[in-house]
Amino acid sequence: xxxxxxxxxxxxxxxxxxxxxxxxxxxxxxxxxxxxxxxxxxxxxxxxxxxxxxxxxxxxxxxxxxxxxxxxxxxxxxxxxxxxxxxxxxxxxxxxxxxxxxxxxxxxxxxxxxxxxxxxxxxxxxxxxxxxxxxxxxxxxxxxxxxxxxxxxxxxxxxxxxxxxxxxxxxxxx
Amino acid sequence: xxxxxxxxxxxxxxxxxxxxxxxxxxxxxxxxxxxxxxxxxxxxxxxxxxxxxxxxxxxxxxxxxxxxxxxxxxxxxxxxxxxxxxxxxxxxxxxxxxxxxxxxxxxxxxxxxxxxxxxxxxxxxxxxxxxxxxxxxxxxxxxxxxxxxxxxxxxxxxxxxxxxxxxxxxxxxxxxxxxxxxxxxxxxxxxxxxxxxxxxxxxxxxxxxxxxxxxxxxxxxxxxxxxxxxxxxxxxxxxxxxxxxxxxxxxxxxxxxxxxxxxxxxxxxxxxxxxxxxxxxxxxxxxxxxxxxxxxxxxxxxxxxxxxxxxxxxxxxxxxxxxxxxxxxxxxxxxxxxxxxxxxxxxxxxxxxxxxxxxxxxxxxxxxxxxxxxxxxxxxxxxxxxxxxxxxxxxxxxxxxxxxxxxxxxxxxxxxxxxxxxxxxxxxxxxxxxxxxxxxxxxxxxxxxxxxxxxxxxxxxxxxxxxxxxxxxxxxxxxxxxxxxxxxxxxxxxxxxxxxxxxxxxxxxxxxxxxxxxxxxxxxxxxxxxxxxxxxxxxxxxxxxxxxxxxxxxxxxxxxxxxxxxxxxxxxxxxxxxxxxxxxxxxxxxxxxxxxxxxxxxxxxxxxxxxxxxxxxxxxxxxxxxxxxxxxxxxxxxxxxxxxxxxxxxxxxxxxxxxxxxxxxxxxxxxxxxxxxxxxxxxxxxxxxxxxxxxxxxxxxxxxxxxxxxxxxxxxxxxxxxxxxxxxxxxxxxxxxxxxxxxxxxxxxxxxxxxx
Numbered sequence: 001x002x003x004x005x006x007x008x009x010x011x012x013x014x015x016x017x018x019x020x021x022x023x024x025x026x027x028x029x030x031x032x033x034x035x036x037x038x039x040x041x042x043x044x045x046x047x048x049x050x051x052x053x054x055x056x057x058x059x060x061x062x063x064x065x066x067x068x069x070x071x072x073x074x075x076x077x078x079x080x081x082x083x084x085x086x087x088x089x090x091x092x093x094x095x096x097x098x099x100x101x102x103x104x105x106x107x108x109x110x111x112x113x114x115x116x117x118x119x120x121x122x123x124x125x126x127x128x129x130x131x132x133x134x135x136x137x138x139x140x141x142x143x144x145x146x147x148x149x150x151x152x153x154x155x156x157x158x159x160x161x162x163x164x165x166x167x168x169x170x171x172x173x174x
Numbered sequence: 175x176x177x178x179x180x181x182x183x184x185x186x187x188x189x190x191x192x193x194x195x196x197x198x199x200x201x202x203x204x205x206x207x208x209x210x211x212x213x214x215x216x217x218x219x220x221x222x223x224x225x226x227x228x229x230x231x232x233x234x235x236x237x238x239x240x241x242x243x244x245x246x247x248x249x250x251x252x253x254x255x256x257x258x259x260x261x262x263x264x265x266x267x268x269x270x271x272x273x274x275x276x277x278x279x280x281x282x283x284x285x286x287x288x289x290x291x292x293x294x295x296x297x298x299x300x301x302x303x304x305x306x307x308x309x310x311x312x313x314x315x316x317x318x319x320x321x322x323x324x325x326x327x328x329x330x331x332x333x334x335x336x337x338x339x340x341x342x343x344x345x346x347x348x349x350x351x352x353x354x355x356x357x358x359x360x361x362x363x364x365x366x367x368x369x370x371x372x373x374x375x376x377x378x379x380x381x382x383x384x385x386x387x388x389x390x391x392x393x394x395x396x397x398x399x400x401x402x403x404x405x406x407x408x409x410x411x412x413x414x415x416x417x418x419x420x421x422x423x424x425x426x427x428x429x430x431x432x433x434x435x436x437x438x439x440x441x442x443x444x445x446x447x448x449x450x451x452x453x454x455x456x457x458x459x460x461x462x463x464x465x466x467x468x469x470x471x472x473x474x475x476x477x478x479x480x481x482x483x484x485x486x487x488x489x490x491x492x493x494x495x496x497x498x499x500x501x502x503x504x505x506x507x508x509x510x511x512x513x514x515x516x517x518x519x520x521x522x523x524x525x526x527x528x529x530x531x532x533x534x535x536x537x538x539x540x541x542x543x544x545x546x547x548x549x550x551x552x553x554x555x556x557x558x559x560x561x562x563x564x565x566x567x568x569x570x571x572x573x574x575x576x577x578x579x580x581x582x583x584x585x586x587x588x589x590x591x592x593x594x595x596x597x598x599x600x601x602x603x604x605x606x607x608x609x610x611x612x613x614x615x616x617x618x619x620x621x622x623x624x625x626x627x628x629x630x631x632x633x634x635x636x637x638x639x640x641x642x643x644x645x646x647x648x649x650x651x652x653x654x655x656x657x658x659x660x661x662x663x664x665x666x667x668x669x670x671x672x673x674x675x676x677x678x679x680x681x682x683x684x685x686x687x688x689x690x691x692x693x694x695x696x697x698x699x700x701x702x703x704x705x706x707x708x709x710x711x712x713x714x715x716x717x718x719x720x721x722x723x724x725x726x727x728x729x730x731x732x733x734x735x736x737x738x739x740x741x742x743x744x745x746x747x748x749x750x751x752x753x754x755x756x757x758x759x760x761x762x763x764x765x766x767x768x769x770x771x772x773x774x775x776x777x778x779x780x781x782x783x784x785x786x787x788x789x790x791x792x793x794x795x796x797x798x799x800x801x802x803x804x805x806x807x808x809x810x811x812x813x814x815x816x817x818x819x820x821x822x823x824x825x826x827x828x829x830x831x832x833x834x835x836x837x838x839x840x841x842x843x844x845x846x847x848x849x850x851x852x853x854x855x856x857x858x859x860x861x862x863x864x865x866x867x868x869x870x871x872x873x874x875x876x877x878x879x880x881x882x883x884x885x886x887x888x889x890x891x892x893x894x895x896x897x898x899x900x901x902x903x904x905x906x907x908x909x910x911x912x913x914x915x916x917x918x919x920x921x922x923x924x925x926x927x928x929x930x
Binding site: 040 | 209
């Protein structure tokens with residue numbers, strides 16, 4: 001089988017590997033790097049369980065070839081809150097607080113779609129959230145708790161940002 | 175979510191404790207069974223049938239075995255024990271020998287170094303078939319001249335239930351409504367396709383990692399098929415990426431064990447979505463004919479039912495589903511005169527088995543339509559007719575059981591009547607729609623869901639609790655029982671109940687579920703039974719542990735019996751682990767059964783019921799027939815609520831799944847071939863389809879339940895479907911007797927009138 005040498009940065013770490021030309025990014029993450037957070041639910045880009053960020057954009061990693069990712073940067077759910085930091089990303093924490101997790105199989109993809117949304121639109125409306133996660137299927141929750149979690153996370157992070165700015169301002173010399 | 179409950183002194187039960195498994199799931203750290211990797215792991219692929227119904231004349235694997243990378247190709251000859259599985263009847267071959275009965279039948283298992291090599295070898299297996307006529311219509315399958323799917327006949331089960339005198343009841347009726355309802359083949363659509371790994375211990379034993387719903391029964395079925403002792407088989411079935419009944423039966427467990435034992439190496443199998451759809455179980459499509467007579471005051475005087483259920487190629491739980499559907503055909507109502515016949519029929523239309531609701535969804539859809547139609551005929555209010563007929567505590571129900579348990583039909587009906595959607599329905603229906611060509615209407619339906627396995631089926635649960643010393647030197651409580659975590663949150667409710675019973679902090683409890691090596695058999699995660707059964711087992715184990723600790727207290731604390739009696743349990747536990755003492759206690763529970771036995775009817779009646787009412791506000795586009803559910807409401811009596819967030823999550827997820835059933839979901843099979851193999855053609859609700867949902871719990875105390883709790887997992891998806899369909903009827907006049915209510919059906923049902 002034809003192989004391609006790739007250099008892919010995943011969660012800030014650069015990996016140089018020889019991969020089969022037919023290997024998807026999802027297979028590369030799950031099998032070569034043992035990053036099993038992204039899941040395969042359909043293999044056709046229909047369910048969103050494999051969503052990761054490619055150069056900051058959400059993609060269905062089952063539809064992207066690993067070879068296409070050379071020289072690019074991938075963020076998976078494992079990269080949001082490195083265990084050594086000891087705390088969760090605010091979207092992850094909001095998912096827990098709002099009961100937005102049941103079986104959890106859709107959760108990593110759902111979280112990544114939410115993170116991507118908030119990067120581009122820090123204060124989305126509930127309708128904008130529904131559109132942003134409409135490519136992520138969930139069979140357990142009925143979505144309402146997920147929408148609430150993302151809405152809450154966006155407001156929390158906006159509040160935190162304001163507080164940080166206020167702190168900076170008050171710390172500046174007069 | 176709001177609840178109505180009396181204040182209590184409970185510390186953990188009823189409190190919003192965060193899920194114990196949530197951190198692992200939001201960080202991606204949780205390993206599902208298909209995420210596991212072992213050194214030297216091989217890949218398995220299953221060869222499925224090439225025809226929906228055919229005799230196998232020969233199987234030649236010699237060319238496949240020569241494909242580079244192939245380690246073994248297994249066929250029926252390698253099944254050393256019983257070549258069959260099935261929860262009720264083991265009529266489904268592990269690997270087919272002489273006949274295939276549906277496109278998902280497994281014929282061979284290829285094991286190779288890589289997935290690609292296994293796939294290449296599948297094409298090289300030569301199977302010679304002699305195709306047989308395809309049996310795809312359950313009504314025709316019952317005729318004496320039909321080709322046979324199984325030699326014993328195509329009718330797997332016929333159940334006849336008769337009480338009172340229906341003819342006299344119909345004669346006395348002021349109105350009679352009669353209709354035929356056609357219900358779809360819904361797919362579970364769990365996001366995690368069936369997958370797992372089999373690992374041999376090199377000594378004739380095997381561990382099977384495969385997400386499922388009853389690890390001990392899987393162990394038994396593996397043992398029976400392989401001809402090895404259950405004690406040599408460990409099954410790890412948790413966590414599961416969604417199941418909903420679709421992983422109750424054996425999926426890959428036997429093949430994983432066979433592959434691992436045959437090669438001596440770990441073997442992984444991961445089904446593609448398409449393979450999962452073709453091979454996996456579905457909700458039984460049913461045709462339900464109902465004739466119901468009522469007096470002028472709305473009382474039901476006679477009810478006649480004929481139900482035909484398509485179980486597909488193998489029995490699985492088709493029989494019990496048919497029987498529970500018949501029970502559901504009596505709704506939440508008093509009926510003295512009933513005559514019901516249910517037929518569970520074999521065809522070559524895939525396979526059908528357990529699915530959340532277990533026959534009650536089909537039945538409730540039909541029954542609740544009958545109630546609204548009776549109300550229309552009598553000029554009654556939909557709630558009023560339901561209230562007149564609703565079962566009360568102490569009633570003898572239609573199947574003959576005297577209802578001494580908690581009966582919540584009226585309390586959920588009252589809550590639904592009071593909710594904003596129903597109380598203001600005329601106002602909401604008159605509100606201007608989002609577009610002039612749309613119409614709004616509200617529908618309501620009510621259900622009771624029989625929980626537990628039912629009369630005649632041993633239904634039990636056991637749990638164990640170990641007191642051990644944690645890494646910080648403090649006591650840790652390890653709670654083990656087999657009901658897996660399939661997403662519903664039972665591991666969290668178990669931790670809450672254990673903490674309540676052990677008088678400890680919930681953070682000091684570790685729950686181990688779904689692993690035959692970590693806890694005793696607490697049965698299946700089905701039939702809304704895991705909180706009730708597992709919780710009762712934990713209650714008894716915790717009681718035994720408390721007694722044990724109290725007995726040992728004087729010695730552990732080095733004090734008198736009187737002083738020890740004053741000590742807190744946590745203090746005794748702390749002193750015990752400090753001295754290096756570890757303790758274990760077991761608890762077990764057996765379900766109560768009705769004293770009333772129905773002659774010749776397996777599993778009925780059920781006696782512990784969840785009660786639920788749903789209300790839905792829909793908007794129908796009269797130009798296209800498209801239906802949107804704008805808002806929905808649930809009133810639930812599931813006994814004592816153990817975890818409010820858990821109940822709300824079940825309720826909302828159930829409403830949306832039931833909405834999918836009502837509006838869009840049907841696995842289409844034509845001539846035995848599945849047409850809707852992935853989410854591009856089998857459409858389930860997305861975030862854009864889900865309505866705004868409200869849930870209210872009408873708490874009650876079930877005396878036989880752990881801390882008063884009952885189950886909730888299934889009822890949450892049931893009456894929402896008829897509530898939506900009845901709202902469509904109010905909006906358009908169309909009787910949606912053929913679910914799902916797709917745009918095409920709503921459009922063509924005649925309810926669409928331009929400018930009407």
